[in-house]
Amino acid sequence: MNTSDRLYAVRGAVCCENTVESIGSRVSELYSLLLAQNSVSECDIVSVQFTMTADLDALNPATALRKAGMASSVPLFAAAEPFIRGGMPRVVRILLTYYGSRAGSPVYLHGAEKLRPDLIGASAGV
Structure with missing residues (x-):
């Protein structure tokens, strides 16, 4: 961490099967x-927090990162997304807290772009 860095958080989401x-x-x-x-x-990175909708129960997203060899020394936490009638199904959301020199740009992928249409220009959606 650079001494001029400050604490930021950036969000993202992805739709999964x-x-x-x-x-x-x-x-x-x-x-x-x-x-x-x-x-x-x-x-x-200070920590990464995930939430996932109840219809995703095949794999914990924190476990997914560990299995991929990523975030080995980063504190990870996963929780259930609250059920909201009419909410988008099969979504994993992420909140990444980090020290940096600038605020982050969110990333929404594989259909999750619909969650934040106001940020589509800032997102590298696929």
């Missing part, structure tokens, strides 16, 4: 893109 493969690959993709797009190094 309820399989180990889909959750594993898409959570890893989201995390990697958040770091790359925002020039964040893992050594600058």
